[in-house]
Amino acid sequence: MLSTNDKIYQHNADGTWSEAVELPGYYGFKKSCRCGKSFWREKSYYRHFQRAHTDGIAYNRTPTGLIVIDRRFQ
Numbered sequence: 425m426l427s428t429n430d431k432i433y434q435h436n437a438d439g440t441w442s443e444a445v446e447l448p449g450y451y452g453f454k455k456s457c458r459c460g461k462s463f464w465r466e467k468s469y470y471r472h473f474q475r476a477h478t479d480g481i482a483y484n485r486t487p488t489g490l491i492v493i494d495r496r497f498q
Contacts, residue, residue, distance in 0.1 A: 431443055431444075432444045433483070436482070440484060440493065442474075442478065445478070446473065448466070457469060458477075459476065480495055480496050481496070482494040482496055
């Protein structure tokens, strides 16, 4: 079982890794976030989630672990 300190990472198209974005809640045509905000477009939801709910850091995966290479979002 995952603890609250464990993070799940996703592999990005540019070869880096970052914190994964949760799937939105779908209510009709709107996508809703766990914080209560809702969006018409998935792109808007993903942008909101990355900026508000992740650390915004890009990582490179090495045999010894993840290395920070860039901060993408503030």
